[in-house]
Amino acid sequence: MSKESTSPFDVAVIGAGPAGLAAAVAAAERGARVVVLDAATQPGGQFWRHRPESVEPDPEGHGHHGWKTYLDLRSRFDAAISTGVLHYLPNTQVWMIEREDAGRFVLRLTPATGTTIEVPTVRADKLVSCAGGYDRQLPLPGWELPGVMAAGGIQAFIKANGTLPGKRFVVAGTGPFLLPVAANIAAAGGKVVAVCESSSLTNWLPHMGAASGVPGKALEGAEYAAIFAKHRIRYRTRTVVTKVVGDSSATAVQIAKVDASGAIIPGSERLLEDVDIVGFGWGFTPQIELAVSLGAETRIDADGSLVCVADEKQSSTVPGLFLAGEVTGVGGAVLAVAEGYVAGASAANGEQPKTSTARQIQRHRRFASAMHQAHPVPEKWDELLTDDTLICRCEEVSHAQVTEARDVLGATDARTMKSFTRTGMGWCQGKVCGYAVSCLSAKGTTDENAQHASLTSVAKRPVATPLTLGEISTLDSREPHNL
Amino acid sequence: MSNPPQRITVNLNATPVQAEAGQSVGAVLMGQGIKAWRTTRNEGKPRGLFCGIGACYDCLITIDGEPNQRACMVQASDSMNIEGDFSA
Numbered sequence: 001m002s003k004e005s006t007s008p009f010d011v012a013v014i015g016a017g018p019a020g021l022a023a024a025v026a027a028a029e030r031g032a033r034v035v036v037l038d039a040a041t042q043p044g045g046q047f048w049r050h051r052p053e054s055v056e057p058d059p060e061g062h063g064h065h066g067w068k069t070y071l072d073l074r075s076r077f078d079a080a081i082s083t084g085v086l087h088y089l090p091n092t093q094v095w096m097i098e099r100e101d102a103g104r105f106v107l108r109l110t111p112a113t114g115t116t117i118e119v120p121t122v123r124a125d126k127l128v129s130c131a132g133g134y135d136r137q138l139p140l141p142g143w144e145l146p147g148v149m150a151a152g153g154i155q156a157f158i159k160a161n162g163t164l165p166g167k168r169f170v171v172a173g174t175g176p177f178l179l180p181v182a183a184n185i186a187a188a189g190g191k192v193v194a195v196c197e198s199s200s201l202t203n204w205l206p207h208m209g210a211a212s213g214v215p216g217k218a219l220e221g222a223e224y225a226a227i228f229a230k231h232r233i234r235y236r237t238r239t240v241v242t243k244v245v246g247d248s249s250a251t252a253v254q255i256a257k258v259d260a261s262g263a264i265i266p267g268s269e270r271l272l273e274d275v276d277i278v279g280f281g282w283g284f285t286p287q288i289e290l291a292v293s294l295g296a297e298t299r300i301d302a303d304g305s306l307v308c309v310a311d312e313k314q315s316s317t318v319p320g321l322f323l324a325g326e327v328t329g330v331g332g333a334v335l336a337v338a339e340g341y342v343a344g345a346s347a348a349n350g351e352q353p354k355t356s357t358a359r360q361i362q363r364h365r366r367f368a369s370a371m372h373q374a375h376p377v378p379e380k381w382d383e384l385l386t387d388d389t390l391i392c393r394c395e396e397v398s399h400a401q402v403t404e405a406r407d408v409l410g411a412t413d414a415r416t417m418k419s420f421t422r423t424g425m426g427w428c429q430g431k432v433c434g435y436a437v438s439c440l441s442a443k444g445t446t447d448e449n450a451q452h453a454s455l456t457s458v459a460k461r462p463v464a465t466p467l468t469l470g471e472i473s474t475l476d477s478r479e480p481h482n483l
Numbered sequence: 484m485s486n487p488p489q490r491i492t493v494n495l496n497a498t499p500v501q502a503e504a505g506q507s508v509g510a511v512l513m514g515q516g517i518k519a520w521r522t523t524r525n526e527g528k529p530r531g532l533f534c535g536i537g538a539c540y541d542c543l544i545t546i547d548g549e550p551n552q553r554a555c556m557v558q559a560s561d562s563m564n565i566e567g568d569f570s571a
């Protein structure tokens with residue numbers, strides 16, 4: 001990257017996933033000078049994660065949906081890089097954003113891996129955050145055992161490494177995302193002992209109207225049915241994993257049938273033995289902390305996640321800050337791309353989206369909302385917890401400690417819970433435990449806004465990624481390093 | 484188009500181990516049947532990969548002398564020194 005030019009960028013894009021690629025391409029093709037910051041080492045985000053191009057330069061996209069869209073976006077992305085309008089900084093994590101007098105965004109950067117960073121700061125007039133999300137988790141007995149992973153984490157492992165993390169898998173939680181995970185495990189040669197879906201598929205029936213607005217989804221459903229039949233994968237609905245069993249790592253899971261509220265049906269428990277990897281996915285948590293730190297307004301989406309408010313131009317409530325993809329609500333890669341195009345164009349020149357694009361986005365939002373309603377987090381999920389089940393993995397805070405702080409000390413929100421029990425104070429800064437801690441704390445109050453307030457306090461992290469003290473202390477002495 | 488896999492050698496607590504190029508440190512360890520490589524501060528419990536994408540920090544490990552690196556994020560490279568509590 002040229003260090004001679006000192007002018008700030010027109011547009012900075014955080015994330016090079018489906019949303020970020022589309023935003024970057026749309027802005028660059030409108031003549032904006034764009035910088036893209038992404039924690040990963042190559043473009044694609046979570047959905048189009050692929051083997052390192054150093055070992056597989058021309059991936060064929062096996063096991064990927066929408067690979068043609070990726071190839072198109074990627075060639076336009078690469079073209080914009082080669083003409084010098086787009087600067088791409090991989091392996092780079094944005095950890096803090098400030099604003100200068102003129103309203104310009106100042107992005108502080110740290111290496112995602114390793115210890116050196118070439119460019120510690122970039123400035124831009126407009127910002128598009130496409131930071132995506134990570135798997136949402138619910139604690140249960142045994143979830144801290146090695147061999148228990150996020151369902152998306154298994155998917156990412158297979159896509160990035162081309163190998164499997166184990167041999168015999170159980171995938172559990174809720175939502176259609178469990179299907180591609182199981183399918184990819186089977187395609188890579190792993191045995192999927194069972195997929196446990198807590199919802200009942202009849203939950204879909206009231207929402208078929210919304211689903212039929214997105215025909216591609218029905219097609220994918222048929223595709224998975226065929227894959228499941230071929231690999232003899234048991235798809236158990238209204239079923240949850242009640243505990244993971246093992247000494248030093250997972251070796252079995254206990255499953256049980258549940259009713260619509262998530263309460264265990266007595267006598268339905270059974271043990272699935274000889275399992276070495278258990279993948280859990282209860283939807284996704286959008287990464288909105290950077291947008292929240294800039295003051296973006298939030299709302300609770302249909303899946304119970306805290307997401308940022310965006311208008312039809314993908315503009316947040318903060319002037320100059322645009323949002324696309326999971327940060328505006330979990331809705332899948334097709335929606336993320338559509339929003340990314342709109343956000344990039346708005347950021348570049350204030351362009352209004354075409355009516356057809358706006359309609360497409362609306363259709364996908366309706367589908368996503370129907371999907372979330374059909375796959376809720378079971379209301380009674382916490383009935384599985386024992387006193388010593390860990391709620392906060394990082395700080396090893398138990399369920400008994402959390403309920404005591406709530407019921408005896410009155411910690412009915414995540415912030416108070418944190419000060420009493422240290423939940424959310426570990427390395428992950430509450431990314432993993434934040435949702436569960438918010439739910440459990442809110443059970444101690446009748447205040448309807450308690451959950452929103454708790455999730456907001458979880459999203460208010462001083463820094464978006466843990467830094468070494470050295471890094472923080474060098475901050476003030478850093479030369480403003482423009483590009 | 485896959486190139487034939489390129490082999491690299493990494494050192495796991497000073498023991499040389501062959502691995503395929505282009506894998507994360509976490510994948511190399513899991514490939515060796517190692518599922519945990521650190522123990523927790525309070526209870527001394529084993530931990531390895533969890534989120535798989537850099538969010539949870541369960542997979543922290545020492546790489547080339549640098550502690551607290553995320554095994555799921557770092558790509559293994561030839562003659563890399565990886566140190567952890569593999570008996571965890």
Ligand SMILES: Cc1cc2nc3c(=O)[nH]c(=O)nc-3n(C[C@H](O)[C@H](O)[C@H](O)COP(=O)(O)OP(=O)(O)OC[C@H]3O[C@@H](n4cnc5c(N)ncnc54)[C@H](O)[C@@H]3O)c2cc1C
Binds near residue numbers: 015132
């Ligand atoms: C682990 C995982 C696996 C998934 N696999 C599938 C799948 O197989 N099929 C499916 O249909 N859906 C999958 N999903 C859901 C899917 O990711 C989304 O639907 C889609 O990728 C959303 O696109 P996005 O552009 O909003 O975000 P993402 O694809 O998540 O891209 C966000 C990018 O931003 C980067 N980023 C975030 N914060 C920062 C920061 N502070 N600084 C720098 N960079 C940052 C991330 O590293 C990432 O590259 C998966 C989700 C996860 C979490």
Ligand code: FES
Binds near residue numbers: 394424429
């Ligand atoms: S799990 Fe609670 S802070 Fe990480």
Ligand code: FES
Binds near residue numbers: 538539556
């Ligand atoms: S497995 Fe979560 S950070 Fe590496």
